[in-house]
Amino acid sequence: xxxxxxxxxxxxxxxxxxxxxxxxSGRTFSSYAMGxxxxxxxTEREFVAAISWNGGSTYYRDSVKGRFTISRDNTKNTVYLxxxxxxxEDTAVYYCAAEGxxxxxxxxxxxxxxxxxxxxxxx
Numbered sequence: 001x002x003x004x005x006x007x008x009x010x011x012x013x014x015x016x017x018x019x020x021x022x023x024x025s026g027r028t029f030s031s032y033a034m035g036x037x038x039x040x041x042x043t044e045r046e047f048v049a050a051i052s053w054n055g056g057s058t059y060y061r062d063s064v065k066g067r068f069t070i071s072r073d074n075t076k077n078t079v080y081l082x083x084x085x086x087x088x089e090d091t092a093v094y095y096c097a098a099e100g101x102x103x104x105x106x107x108x109x110x111x112x113x114x115x116x117x118x119x120x121x122x123x
């Protein structure tokens with residue numbers, strides 16, 4: 001099992017940028033596929049982005065393509081989500097997730113979750 005801690009959330013105006021970080025504990029970080037999810041009030045948690053264990057494959061939900069970039073640094077046990085051109089509809093709690101299978105990340109059923117970080121985009 002891996003412990004995940006997100007950081008980097010906050011309040012930003014529409015059109016602005018934020019970079020979320022998720023640091024993982026343990027020595028097996030490089031064996032995990034990683035993902036970001038989000039949940040706005042009154043809605044279900046939704047997939048945002050995923051990255052394979054070596055960073056060679058990335059996936060995004062359609063609404064963030066071209067604006068968000070997921071990346072990872074296995075030497076720092078950290079995955080990032082760079083969010084540009086933020087919109088009010090991006091407002092949500094953002095969660096980091098880890099799973100051995102990239103497909104389970106993309107299917108929204110990873111095993112390991114962080115506690116979440118709030119992102120608020122004002123209009």
